[in-house]
Amino acid sequence: MIQWLRDLPIRRKLMAVITATSAVALVLASGMLLAWDVVRFKADLRDDLETLTTIIADNTTASLEFNDPAAAAETLWALKAKPEITAAGIYRPNGELFAAYEPSGGAGLPHGRLTDGLRDLEGAVEIVGPIVLNGQRIGTIYVRSSVAELYQRLRTRILTVALVLLAAWLLTFLLSSWLQRLVADPLLRLADTARAVSAHQNYGLRATPHGKDEIGVLVTAFNDMLSQIERRDAALLSAKDTLEHRVADRTAQLSAELIERQRTERELEVRNDELEQTNRELDDFAYIASHDLKEPLRGIHNYSRFLIEDYADRFDEDGRAKLETLTRLSRRMETLIDSLLHYSRLGRTDLALDEVDVQEVVDDVVDRLGISLREQNIEVRIARRLPVIQSDRVRLGEVFANLITNAIKYNDKPQRWIEIGVLDAPGAVGGDPSGEHTFYVRDNGIGIPERHLDTVFRIFKRLHGRDRFGGGTGAGLTIVRKIVERHHGRVWIESRPDEGTTVFFTLRKGN
Amino acid sequence: MRLRARTATLVLAASLACATGIAAQSSGEYDVKAAYLYNFAKFVEWPSESFPSRDAPFAICVLGQDPFGQGLDNIVQGERVQGRPLIVRRLKGWDGAELCHILFVSASVQQDFDQLLGGHTFRRTLTVGDVPQFLTAGGHISFFLEGSSVRFAIHRANVARTDLQISSKLMRVARLEGDAR
Numbered sequence: 001m002i003q004w005l006r007d008l009p010i011r012r013k014l015m016a017v018i019t020a021t022s023a024v025a026l027v028l029a030s031g032m033l034l035a036w037d038v039v040r041f042k043a044d045l046r047d048d049l050e051t052l053t054t055i056i057a058d059n060t061t062a063s064l065e066f067n068d069p070a071a072a073a074e075t076l077w078a079l080k081a082k083p084e085i086t087a088a089g090i091y092r093p094n095g096e097l098f099a100a101y102e103p104s105g106g107a108g109l110p111h112g113r114l115t116d117g118l119r120d121l122e123g124a125v126e127i128v129g130p131i132v133l134n135g136q137r138i139g140t141i142y143v144r145s146s147v148a149e150l151y152q153r154l155r156t157r158i159l160t161v162a163l164v165l166l167a168a169w170l171l172t173f174l175l176s177s178w179l180q181r182l183v184a185d186p187l188l189r190l191a192d193t194a195r196a197v198s199a200h201q202n203y204g205l206r207a208t209p210h211g212k213d214e215i216g217v218l219v220t221a222f223n224d225m226l227s228q229i230e231r232r233d234a235a236l237l238s239a240k241d242t243l244e245h246r247v248a249d250r251t252a253q254l255s256a257e258l259i260e261r262q263r264t265e266r267e268l269e270v271r272n273d274e275l276e277q278t279n280r281e282l283d284d285f286a287y288i289a290s291h292d293l294k295e296p297l298r299g300i301h302n303y304s305r306f307l308i309e310d311y312a313d314r315f316d317e318d319g320r321a322k323l324e325t326l327t328r329l330s331r332r333m334e335t336l337i338d339s340l341l342h343y344s345r346l347g348r349t350d351l352a353l354d355e356v357d358v359q360e361v362v363d364d365v366v367d368r369l370g371i372s373l374r375e376q377n378i379e380v381r382i383a384r385r386l387p388v389i390q391s392d393r394v395r396l397g398e399v400f401a402n403l404i405t406n407a408i409k410y411n412d413k414p415q416r417w418i419e420i421g422v423l424d425a426p427g428a429v430g431g432d433p434s435g436e437h438t439f440y441v442r443d444n445g446i447g448i449p450e451r452h453l454d455t456v457f458r459i460f461k462r463l464h465g466r467d468r469f470g471g472g473t474g475a476g477l478t479i480v481r482k483i484v485e486r487h488h489g490r491v492w493i494e495s496r497p498d499e500g501t502t503v504f505f506t507l508r509k510g511n
Numbered sequence: 512m513r514l515r516a517r518t519a520t521l522v523l524a525a526s527l528a529c530a531t532g533i534a535a536q537s538s539g540e541y542d543v544k545a546a547y548l549y550n551f552a553k554f555v556e557w558p559s560e561s562f563p564s565r566d567a568p569f570a571i572c573v574l575g576q577d578p579f580g581q582g583l584d585n586i587v588q589g590e591r592v593q594g595r596p597l598i599v600r601r602l603k604g605w606d607g608a609e610l611c612h613i614l615f616v617s618a619s620v621q622q623d624f625d626q627l628l629g630g631h632t633f634r635r636t637l638t639v640g641d642v643p644q645f646l647t648a649g650g651h652i653s654f655f656l657e658g659s660s661v662r663f664a665i666h667r668a669n670v671a672r673t674d675l676q677i678s679s680k681l682m683r684v685a686r687l688e689g690d691a692r
Contacts, residue, residue: 062680065550067543067660071684134553134592 011184018176019169026168030161037157041150045125046118049145052082053129057141060090061133064098072099079103084149086124090131091140098139114140123147186210190219203230279347286344290337297337301330336460339475343459346482351392358386358439361393362420365400369408376416378408383421387437390510395483402476403441403503410501411445418443423504436489436506447497456493457481480505543661544641544654545583548613551637551652552592554681557612558674561635562595569595570610574602575617578641608636615639616650624648634673639663646688651675655686664688 008016056075063072072090076099079085087109088101095113102109114128124146131139186208193207206223210216304327312320359382366373366380373380400420407418423438448456448463455461462474481491484505495501548571562569569592573579587597600611608614609632616624618641638650645653646666651673654663668689670677 059680059683062554062678062684065553066547066663066681066684068662068684075683 010187011180014180014184015173015176018180019173022172022176023169026165026172030165034154034158034161038154041154045145045147045150046127049118049125049127049143050129052079052085053127053141053143056088056143057129057131057139060099060141061131061138064090064092064131064139065133069099073101075099076101079143082145084146085143086146087142087144089142091142093137093139095140110142114142116140183215186215186219190215190222194222197226203233283344283347286340287348290340290344294334294337294341297330297333301327301334304330336473339473339479340459343475343479343482346395346479346486351395351486353390353392355388356391356393356396357388358391358396358422358437361397362386362400365397365404369401369404372408376408378411379415379417380404381417381419383419386420386422386439387509389437389507391487391507392483395486396507399480399483399505400441402480406476406503407441407443407445407501411443413444416444436508438504438506440502440504442500442502444500447499447501448493448495449497450495453493453495457491477503540656540661541578541580542582542586545579545586547654547661547663548583548615548639549586549590549592549597551613551639551681552597554678555637556676556678557637558635561612561674567595568598569593569612570598570600571613571615572600572602572608572611573615573617574605574608575620577601578617609633611636613637613639616641616645618642624650635675637673637675652685662686 059075060072089109090099092098118127126144130137190207207219210219419442457477459478460474484491489506491505640650640653651670664686666689
């Protein structure tokens with residue numbers, strides 16, 4: 001029942017509510033009215049009957065007192081005017097009937113002593129009262145009234161009320177069917193709009209504006225909500241578009257970059273391969289060249305020695321001097337070629353990797369150079385114990401030897417020192433086996449001008465005169481770089497002229 | 512309709528009424544008439560001037576030979592009318608008759624009816640006679656016999672000349688004589 005009422009369209013619901021309410025009110029009011037009528041009719045009947053009885057009683061006092069039943073009967077027959085009175089009688093105090101009124105024949109007046117009071121009979125009411133004169137009871141009156149008329153009046157009343165009720169209810173029904181639109185129509189329109197919106201996902205629809213009541217507020221709120229949804233949709237859509245565009249752009253950019261990078265990498269690879277190839281060829285060439293050059297050079301040197309030894313007396317002083325120069329130059333050339341050979345061999349031979357204690361290597365080198373160091377009064381400082389690494393022991397010794405030799409050579413200070421040490425790369429301290437050590441060799445020598453910091457690594461490049469600072473081939477730093485690079489390390493120099501030079505190189509801790 | 516039983520009187524009155532119906536001619540006739548005299552007091556209004564004081568008694572007088580014997584005294588014994596006690600006086604002559612409220616003129620004083628002078632003498636006294644001529648002589652009420660029943664007649668014209676008010680109820684049970692005009 002309640003579910004059914006809940007699902008009823010609002011139009012019918014409103015009408016049902018109005019008509020039901022009014023029906024209840026009408027029926028209740030009519031019922032009360034009728035009940036009141038019944039009560040009032042009965043009370044009226046009793047009152048009327050009592051009044052009537054009292055009047056008759058009063059009018060029959062003289063008849064009783066003067067023993068005139070005819071006069072009493074005459075008085076009683078005046079009741080003919082009231083058709084509902086079906087019987088009446090006057091009794092003497094001893095219960096003897098004194099006068100009777102029986103319009104429809106002997107309808108049976110009661111006999112004997114009667115009890116005062118009002119009693120309901122079948123379809124009638126009877127009343128028994130005293131007849132009093134001068135404060136004394138001189139007789140008894142009996143009146144019987146039919147209630148048929150009362151019921152007739154009640155029936156008429158009920159019919160009237162029912163008719164009025166029906167008419168009122170019909171009017172209510174008509175009125176409600178007209179008035180319910182006031183509430184239902186805007187709601188229905190709103191519901192239609194809501195249905196349309198939800199069915200077609202069309203947030204551009206709007207409910208028809210209404211007055212300023214709660215439904216009006218609802219319509220306005222609904223429309224506002226739709227506007228908000230619409231705005232949000234639009235914003236979302238545009239945001240999505242923008243995002244898609246941006247993603248597409250970025251993707252395109254990235255793929256372009258990726259392609260470019262791949263291309264560059266391929267190019268680099270090719271270039272690298274080419275370079276390696278060229279390098280190998282160069283090494284081969286340098287080796288072959290130097291090796292093959294050595295042979296005739298040896299001849300030139302030997303023959304110049306022969307000339308000096310066997311034909312010295314046949315040359316004058318000038319000639320001998322020129323021969324000495326020739327010998328010296330050929331020896332120098334030999335040294336250069338040896339260096340070149342050595343250098344080229346570095347590129348050609350494989351490294352003999354092993355666990356190497358760098359401290360040991362440095363100690364060895366310092367020992368070997370000990371005489372030279374002592375002669376020149378140079379202090380060698382080792383800041384802390386050098387580590388053990390995976391390296392080619394001989395080549396590493398060569399690196400340190402070259403660097404220490406350079407440090408000894410290019411120093412004009414009275415108090416000379418060399419510092420050998422290792423830095424740990426920040427962030428790769430200790431246990432990281434794939435990390436690298438940065439070793440350095442520092443001196444307080446003459447330093448290198450900044451513009452030469454790169455050129456010093458070029459082979460046979462010397463910054464100073466051939467014989468200044470103890471001479472040399474100018475291959476030392478080149479060889480150092482070659483060895484370090486073969487260990488996959490790097491070499492660089494920091495220097496201030498007249499203050500000193502530090503050569504850094506990195507080596508891997510392990511493999 | 513308050514019921515107040517004065518049983519003694521009631522029973523007496525009823526028995527008297529019954530008696531009149533059966534044997535009015537006999538000694539019962541005057542018992543009925545005595546009761547009627549008393550009853551008249553209930554249906555007639557006397558002006559207040561007719562009573563010298565607030566609790567002055569209501570006087571029923573009998574003029575001439577008394578036909579009631581003790582009957583009248585028995586009836587009014589202990590009764591009250593309009594709050595006043597009832598007394599019975601027996602008069603020897605007309606002197607002081609105007610002080611009575613009800614005056615019963617016995618048939619024995621028939622020759623002195625002229626005294627009534629057409630009712631002019633008694634303005635505050637209800638005069639009751641026992642013979643038909645009483646009314647023509649100026650009396651107010653006169654008893655007569657209808658078969659065996661005691662009835663009475665009221666002369667309205669004579670009553671109209673007094674200060675008395677006779678109830679219509681009394682009129683209804685009486686034979687009426689004399690136009691009020």
